Amino acid sequence: MFHEIAYDVLIITKWGVLVKVAIGISIAGLILLFLLMDKKQVKKVFERLSIYWFRLALAFLVLFIMNVAAGFIGIYVPVNIISGIVIAVLGIPGFVSICALAFFL
Structure with missing residues (x-):
């Protein structure tokens, strides 16, 4: 039992280190990109x-x-990052598709 828990913690910490390295490289790349761009860009x-x-x-x-308005009639619209991005990118068609998914599912 203890070995399984220790192994799970080891896997989580490896992924945590990998994610931190990826974020660090991304931030360094963005900083380098902004240093190479001029002020207008x-x-x-x-x-x-x-x-x-x-x-x-x-x-x-x-x-x-x-979500608040539709909750009164028993329809619950999911408020999460994916729904927000769909509405932000697609606009009104995204809003309609999220409402249709909430109504039919």
Whole structure:
């Protein structure tokens, strides 16, 4: 029993180290990329990112309101990151598809 638990912890820590290394390499790559870009390009990238962050925040607000409103009639809309990204990227068709999935499933 103890050996199985120790083995599971070892696997989890190996994955944890792997994830930390991957995140570190990604951050270092982004910093290097931003250092190689000029000021106009960096401004354009941050402007596009801010648009998508705003759309994601608005999608979660819409999901929350829909979850509360539909909860009164017994339909529960999932509020998770995948639903938020679908609505943020697709817009109104994404909202309709999430509502259809919530209604039919």
